Amino acid sequence: MSGLEIPFKVTEGYLGPQSKFEAYGLQMLAHSDPIIDMAGPTTEIIMSAPPGTRVTTKMLSVAMKKECNEYHLIRRQGDNFLFLLAPPTPGFYKFQLYALPKGEAGPQMQCVFNYIVHCPNPGDGQPFPKQYPQWKDGCYLTEPLKIPKGNRDPAVKFNVFVPKAGDVQVKINNDWNPLEATSPGNWEGMVDLSKNYPPGTKAKLNCKFSGHNYNTLLEYTI
Structure with a gap:
């Protein structure tokens, strides 16, 4: 994992792949390390998933203790989901991925991967659509x-x-x-x-x- 020091307590087992990650056939193609220290104002996480997999996400500011989902963009190319993050202010963020396979019923998606993201130098602070x-x-x-x-x-x-x-x-x-x-x-x-x-x-x-x-x-x- 990254040598970045996280200045708050992280629950054991929170970081990285969760119990359903491998079972759902998911794979991280970019940023397999669950701790990301951003080098610039944006970073892109890429995850491959079997066809028909439903995916959603949640981005939370640790300092503001609230969701800021308008500052990340979900895009898809073939079997790959691309998550572009552009935090609005300096600090730490939690980025959580949820998924559900095509053949599994139910509206409740399962948490499959958790990140801690540090953004020292944010960009323009403008939200995505x-x-x-x-x-x-x-x-x-x-x-x-x-x-x-x-x-x-x-x-x-x-x-x-x-x-x-x-x-x-x-x-x-x-x-x-x-x-x-x-x-x-x-x-x-x-x-x-x-x-x-x-x-x-x-x-x-x-x-x-x-x-x-x-x-x-x-x-x-x-």
Whole structure:
């Protein structure tokens, strides 16, 4: 393990793989050490999982004693889950992974791996977009990873991978901005934020998989 000194008590058995990790066929491809001392403002954890595995996560600030899930982004490429962490302030964080295999019923996912993350030099403190459950089912965001609050750029590039989507649009208030399918599953386009949108307006990545209804996958606050 890392030689980093953790200035608080960690429960025995908390760190690293938990009892279901190997049983679920999971493997850490990046950061197998459960103690991460970040060298920069971001770090990315990569975990491989069998097809159909459901995964969710939780990020907690030790100093603030609260969740700060908006400061990590879940993306998926094939069988790999990629977790991009960008803590908002210096300090220690707990990052917890939960999973459930495709054939195992029940809404309650099992904790499979726990990290302690130290961030000495955070970045801009901007959050990632809110990620809804369907986003975690094979989607990947290339850009924009973040939209700073107050951004009113007339041409913000969106590039996302959403498998099996029939249509993908960015909805801002009553304005719908269609993205173009550039290859199977990949959607791209420019979105105009320069309109007179009030502070706190939501920009939602909405996808239609079947029928006429759209589901929100990502939500930015602009």
